[in-house]
Amino acid sequence: MRRTSVAFLLVIAAACSSDPDVTVVEPVSTETTSTDGSEPVVTDGEPVDSVGEPSTTISDGDVPAVGGRDGVGDSFYPSMGNGGYFVDDYSLNLDVDVDGNELDATATISATASEELSTFHLDLHGLEVTSVGVDGQPATFDREADELIITPAEPIASESAFEVEVDYEGTPEPIADPGVPLDSVGWQNREGTVYVASEPSGAKSWFPSNNHPSDKATFTFVITADSDLTAVANGVREDLVDNGDGTTTTTWNMSDQMTTYLAAIYVGDFELRESTTDDGLRIRNYFPPAFADDLEDDFELTADVIDFYEELFGADYPFAEYGSIVLPFSTGFALENQTISVHGLDATDPYTIAHEIMHQWAGNSVTVAQWQDIWLLEGFATYLAYMYFEDRGLNSQIEPQGMYSALRSGFSIGPAEVPIDELFGLSVYFRGGMTLHALRVDVGDDAFQEIMAVYYERNAGERASTEEFQAIVEEIAGADALDVVNSWLFGLELPPFPE
Ligand code: ARG
Ligand code: ZN
Numbered sequence: 001m002r003r004t005s006v007a008f009l010l011v012i013a014a015a016c017s018s019d020p021d022v023t024v025v026e027p028v029s030t031e032t033t034s035t036d037g038s039e040p041v042v043t044d045g046e047p048v049d050s051v052g053e054p055s056t057t058i059s060d061g062d063v064p065a066v067g068g069r070d071g072v073g074d075s076f077y078p079s080m081g082n083g084g085y086f087v088d089d090y091s092l093n094l095d096v097d098v099d100g101n102e103l104d105a106t107a108t109i110s111a112t113a114s115e116e117l118s119t120f121h122l123d124l125h126g127l128e129v130t131s132v133g134v135d136g137q138p139a140t141f142d143r144e145a146d147e148l149i150i151t152p153a154e155p156i157a158s159e160s161a162f163e164v165e166v167d168y169e170g171t172p173e174p175i176a177d178p179g180v181p182l183d184s185v186g187w188q189n190r191e192g193t194v195y196v197a198s199e200p201s202g203a204k205s206w207f208p209s210n211n212h213p214s215d216k217a218t219f220t221f222v223i224t225a226d227s228d229l230t231a232v233a234n235g236v237r238e239d240l241v242d243n244g245d246g247t248t249t250t251t252w253n254m255s256d257q258m259t260t261y262l263a264a265i266y267v268g269d270f271e272l273r274e275s276t277t278d279d280g281l282r283i284r285n286y287f288p289p290a291f292a293d294d295l296e297d298d299f300e301l302t303a304d305v306i307d308f309y310e311e312l313f314g315a316d317y318p319f320a321e322y323g324s325i326v327l328p329f330s331t332g333f334a335l336e337n338q339t340i341s342v343h344g345l346d347a348t349d350p351y352t353i354a355h356e357i358m359h360q361w362a363g364n365s366v367t368v369a370q371w372q373d374i375w376l377l378e379g380f381a382t383y384l385a386y387m388y389f390e391d392r393g394l395n396s397q398i399e400p401q402g403m404y405s406a407l408r409s410g411f412s413i414g415p416a417e418v419p420i421d422e423l424f425g426l427s428v429y430f431r432g433g434m435t436l437h438a439l440r441v442d443v444g445d446d447a448f449q450e451i452m453a454v455y456y457e458r459n460a461g462e463r464a465s466t467e468e469f470q471a472i473v474e475e476i477a478g479a480d481a482l483d484v485v486n487s488w489l490f491g492l493e494l495p496p497f498p499e
Pocket of ligand 1 (some may be wrong): 115183184185197199355356376
């Protein structure tokens with residue numbers, strides 16, 4: 001390993017800010033560690049895959065074209081997702097024993113085959129699978145690493161819909177993910193609280209899925225847990241049934257498309273605090289009771305931040321409801337789980353709140369076609385969160401000059417070509433954010449806003465790629481603006497501060 005140095009954004013944010021209480025923790029390292037000991041692969045202005053195979057099977061919102069087997073061609077995560085089908089809906093029936101950290105579950109997955117399937121894969125890590133059925137018939141199955149390989153009694157015809165039912169149980173284990181070297185991802189159980197933080201690969205720690213952002217689906221969560229606890233998941237709470245045996249079953253429905261890494265449940269001691277925006281959007285926040293009054297004040301800006309992005313993108317908030325859940329302990333991060341962002345108790349500052357709300361547009365509604373494009377999430381959320389505070393005349397904990405200073409003192413690589421262990425690093429957040437700042441300075445506010453609105457309008461509810469963003473910049477603002485964007489997205493050299 002070469003040149004490894006790790007600095008939490010706690011440090012970075014403090015350097016960017018006049019506010020000593022900043023607790024945003026996002027980029028995890030400031031320098032590139034090349035996993036094979038070689039220099040990162042960088043060419044002049046050209047996107048390259050610095051890790052793994054070239055990504056030829058996924059592009060520009062297209063669907064991947066790999067057969068009934070493992071992987072969809074993600075250059076960072078070759079075995080993530082599966083070929084041969086697309087999921088339409090996940091219905092997850094989850095009995096959660098928080099004290100024992102046990103899950104007893106049935107996943108019912110409705111999918112459509114994109115080719116004839118005599119076998120197919122789901123992604124699942126650990127846990128014991130007790131039975132699998134396909135279209136009501138028992139199916140045979142194998143486990144190989146984190147793949148659940150299913151052989152239905154009859155092959156599934158191409159283009160036909162099918163339903164898979166997987167019964168499974170056990171203690172979910174969080175997953176070591178090469179993109180998040182300092183944390184584990186997925187299911188977590190801590191201090192009487194179960195929560196989920198899956199980005200990028202952790203969904204497979206708690207349900208079988210086609211675990212790649214290229215396959216979005218709707219979700220239902222039917223959670224049974226101790227009646228003293230509150231069970232929260234993505235979407236709208238539909239039902240709450242007291243089973244009369246000390247347990248309660250809570251049903252949540254996510255009727256908009258969602259990627260697996262944004263699926264989340266939370267079971268613990270939470271207090272609901274509700275409000276509505278002027279437009280009637282329901283905001284339901286879940287806070288640890290001991291901190292609920294203070295947190296209610298901290299999160300009061302939510303409605304105004306939503307207004308700001310609705311105006312910037314010229315489009316309504318993408319989902320039926322929004323809210324945040326705050327854990328009763330520090331985690332060092334927040335994560336934009338769709339309609340219900342999770343915040344550690346140490347990550348409830350205004351900047352982080354705005355950042356996670358922003359992700360509901362960039363990241364959740366518009367998802368990446370492959371993980372190498374992550375700057376389209378984190379660069380956008382970093383810069384557009386700053387723009388909210390700038391627009392409202394408020395101090396922003398992260399701003400262009402501070403980002404630039406942090407980039408100048410670290411190792412810089414284009415955010416569109418970082419290696420996998422920099423997925424959540426400084427370049428993706430800050431150089432990705434500066435890419436948008438440089439574009440805005442170059443083209444002016446009106447053209448910048450038009451680029452944002454067109455990018456969102458063309459990709460809402462679907463996926464986008466760096467190439468598509470580049471094409472929109474060129475279409476709206478011309479070749480010179482694209483050159484500016486490319487000088488920030490690619491290459492080892494940090495461009496001069498935009499003025
Ligand atoms: N997407 C999250 C955010 O910026 C970062 C998640 C990092 N994950 C982690 N387990 N530390 O908003
Ligand atoms: Zn983010």
